Ligand SMILES: Nc1ncnc2c1ncn2[C@@H]1O[C@H](COP(=O)(O)OP(=O)(O)O)[C@@H](O)[C@H]1O
């Protein structure tokens with residue numbers, strides 16, 4: 001019998017990655033990456049006001065390029081054995097669409113309007129609106145925030161919609177509905193994008209839009225208009241039900257089948273967020289804590305629903321039945337900047353070089369600077385008098401979302417150089433991780449093991465060793481370089497009926513673990529002291545800055 005394949009597609013912050021996976025044994029038949037062109041040029045973004053927008057054309061062009069690249073090495077016969085495609089994306093990354101489900105920025109009149117584009121997860125322009133959602137929730141008879149950690153975030157659905165409605169009357173008038181990236185791009189491949197026709201991701205709706213069966217779906221019209229009457233009428237143009245990612249969104253449209261060189265009849269699965277599919281790719285099991293360590297971190301944990309019945313974990317990004325693995329409660333937490341904090345420091349150093357010495361010198365430095373800083377910082381001794389920083393360079397996602405918080409450093413003197421600063425930045429990201437782990441444990445959710453995936457987990461032994469020292473637990477790193485895309489391929493195999501459930505797909509297609517970091521006992525005590533300084537600095541910033 002010939003092999004069958006599925007394609008997993010992972011839309012990250014900067015690029016999309018596609019992998020073609022053999023469904024019998026998980027081996028990779030092809031893989032490719034495509035970087036978003038307009039995003040790379042810095043278009044439609046303004047970091048000074050935390051505005052980060054992505055054009056749907058970037059997604060469409062990169063989708064085609066990455067999938068074609070991943071399929072390039074397959075024969076015609078092998079291509080015809082591709083049976084399913086599933087997609088994960090970042091989120092909450094939302095866009096205003098017309099009645100046909102076309103993002104407004106794909107229409108000529110809104111083509112260059114950032115408010116008509118996808119509002120990326122890390123866009124924090126809606127801080128005020130998030131506060132208003134929280135204020136309305138505090139007054140409401142039903143606490144709609146109870147399954148999203150008790151605090152609504154500016155990274156999420158309703159806050160972003162309200163901010164857009166207040167900012168741009170033209171977009172408001174033309175917006176029939178709104179979609180998450182993972183719903184829209186999966187729908188695009190089926191050729192049916194009408195907002196009221198498509199299936200919506202349980203993962204996206206539950207973690208970001210306060211959808212829950214207990215509320216009969218989305219928050220009530222009364223609640224939404226209590227935040228602002230501008231939200232009136234939108235609820236009925238969104239969705240009532242949601243679907244888990246083992247379900248089928250549709251089959252590939254004839255047009256996309258031809259473009260990609262695939263057979264008609266390829267099943268398109270229901271989409272989800274990157275970290276949720278990534279956790280499946282990393283072979284998550286109950287109470288394993290999977291950290292997706294890239295631009296940001298997303299931490300995912302699943303538990304049997306019946307064991308978590310009365311537990312509400314405060315200050316995380318939600319707990320949703322079936323958001324990761326159908327039949328289990330999926331919990332999410334994370335840090336808004338992880339690798340992005342390192343990238344910020346890289347830019348700080350490379351920026352003047354670019355201005356003074358030109359692009360070539362800057363590009364050389366850019367390639368070398370993070371490995372150099374990591375190598376040198378690894379050699380430094382650790383003392384309780386070292387520089388301490390917070391990890392809130394893009395606000396705090398968890399525990400207890402607050403995107404108005406900033407990063408801060410203490411303990412510098414004239415001997416503080418770039419390497420020492422970098423060490424403090426890496427330690428800050430580890431301390432932020434510890435705060436999350438401690439929160440889960442203190443709220444009654446045990447953690448049986450820690451698994452890491454993502455660019456940082458694969459590229460930086462320094463960061464990973466530091467995290468293990470600070471958390472004082474071993475950390476396993478998954479073998480796959482593309483665990484999120486692999487997880488998506490596993491979901492595609494379930495949606496296409498090749499494997500009966502997620503667990504079987506994990507057993508057949510999982511790639512295992514290739515590295516484990518162990519805490520070094522000699523660092524545990526000093527990191528406890530430094531962590532306590534981190535907490536004091538954090539309290540100071542939170543109450544004074
Ligand atoms: N050598 C390195 N050490 C630490 N971080 C790194 C290194 N190289 C790249 N990174 C970080 O990895 C992040 C990208 O992670 P990746 O998982 O590839 O992408 P995404 O978050 O878009 O899915 C960037 O923020 C970058 O700063």
Ligand SMILES: O=C(CO)[C@H](O)[C@H](O)COP(=O)(O)O
Nearest residue numbers: 013090091121273294295296
């Ligand atoms: O918050 C998210 C999911 O809930 C984002 O998708 C995520 O943080 C962005 O992922 P990455 O850092 O891998 O680009």
